Amino acid sequence: MEVNLDEAHLKRKMIQVAKSVVALIDSSKFGKIDLTPFARLDQLTHIFTDSALDPKWVQQLQQAAVPVTVCDE
Numbered sequence: 251m252e253v254n255l256d257e258a259h260l261k262r263k264m265i266q267v268a269k270s271v272v273a274l275i276d277s278s279k280f281g282k283i284d285l286t287p288f289a290r291l292d293q294l295t296h297i298f299t300d301s302a303l304d305p306k307w308v309q310q311l312q313q314a315a316v317p318v319t320v321c322d323e
Contacts, residue, residue, distance in 0.1 A: 251279075251282065251287050251288070252284060252285065253286075254285075255285070258286045258288040261288040262289070265288070265289055270295035270296075271293055272298065273294050273297045276300060277301075277302040277303035277304075278302070280299075291316050296318070296319065297317070297319070298318075298319045299319075301320050308320060
């Protein structure tokens with residue numbers, strides 16, 4: 251999700267031409283809704299997040315076949 255429409259448009263274009271898309275997502279961002287989405291789960295090659303992520307999100311990502319790595323400090 252992105253609050254800036256121009257940024258969202260640019261990110262969509264970059265994802266369209268990328269061979270892989272790695273997302274670094276802070277655990278506090280999961281479950282939040284912003285102004286406009288710029289990527290779908292099926293467009294992500296891998297997600298990296300921090301260890302504060304609720305295990306239910308890890309399970310949902312695994313069920314969606316999105317590789318996820320939870321990083322410790």
